[in-house]
Amino acid sequence: MIELTNLTKTYPGKTAVQSLNLTIPDGKIFGFLGPNGAGKSTTIKMMTGILPMDGGSIQLNGKDISKESIAAKKSIGYVPDRSDIFLRLKGIEYLNFIADVYDVPKEVRETKIPELTKQFGIYDALDDHIQTYSHGMKQKIVVSGVLLHDPDIWILDEPLTGLDPKSSYTLKEMMREHAEKGKIVFFSTHVLEVVEQLCDEVAIINQGKIQFQGNMKEMKQQFKEDDNLERLFLELTQNG
Numbered sequence: 001m002i003e004l005t006n007l008t009k010t011y012p013g014k015t016a017v018q019s020l021n022l023t024i025p026d027g028k029i030f031g032f033l034g035p036n037g038a039g040k041s042t043t044i045k046m047m048t049g050i051l052p053m054d055g056g057s058i059q060l061n062g063k064d065i066s067k068e069s070i071a072a073k074k075s076i077g078y079v080p081d082r083s084d085i086f087l088r089l090k091g092i093e094y095l096n097f098i099a100d101v102y103d104v105p106k107e108v109r110e111t112k113i114p115e116l117t118k119q120f121g122i123y124d125a126l127d128d129h130i131q132t133y134s135h136g137m138k139q140k141i142v143v144s145g146v147l148l149h150d151p152d153i154w155i156l157d158e159p160l161t162g163l164d165p166k167s168s169y170t171l172k173e174m175m176r177e178h179a180e181k182g183k184i185v186f187f188s189t190h191v192l193e194v195v196e197q198l199c200d201e202v203a204i205i206n207q208g209k210i211q212f213q214g215n216m217k218e219m220k221q222q223f224k225e226d227d228n229l230e231r232l233f234l235e236l237t238q239n240g
């Protein structure tokens, strides 16, 4: 379970996330939906310990990210919205580096690295530097890294943006399998359709505040009844 309590973040002159409360249960694909600039990436960066919070607390599987930061971080795999890290490494070096950090045994690497990278169509690029990869390929190598160490909680920031249809399909299938194992898949998107396809549960964020949390049926009902949500709905469909 993930619990965000009164989470707040202010950039100079701008409150990006304001007193945000969210409970994300196990065994679900949880969509974090909101237009560009809503505060999704800021929330995710706090959840992954990249950005310090100004207020509130975050529990990942019962571990407080501020107080037990290493233990909390061990349970998560993070795919950022832009993967501009480790550009000077070759794909294979990056995956071995991740495997080293998370103590993935040699036998597991030997089977899983070819398996995962073939599924994403980047196996033949493993000896190339990440610098030469397209956005989609960078995304796929980072996703492969996460799947390699197989953490309980997946946190994905706009994971389908820039992926080709086949890889997008593969990733969605993997997300479903992970949730079916009783684990958490938390991902952000600004595209309503993606949420409709994939999610069990959704939270809608706008201007740093949660506007709605519930299941898909409840979301549709709320859209009909609430003018503010209806306006937001139009924005989210147009952005797609």
Ligand SMILES: Nc1ncnc2c1ncn2[C@@H]1O[C@H](COP(=O)(O)OP(=O)(O)O)[C@@H](O)[C@H]1O
Binding pocket: 011, 012, 014, 015, 016, 034, 035, 036, 037, 038, 039, 040, 041, 042, 043
């Ligand atoms: N490093 C930063 N410094 C100042 N403002 C920022 C910074 N990062 C994001 N913001 C602002 O905070 C708000 C939320 O941004 P972000 O969390 O990236 O939204 P989203 O991921 O939903 O598009 C936006 O108004 C954005 O311009």
Ligand SMILES: [Mg+2]
Binding pocket: 040, 041, 042, 081, 157
């Ligand atoms: Mg973002």
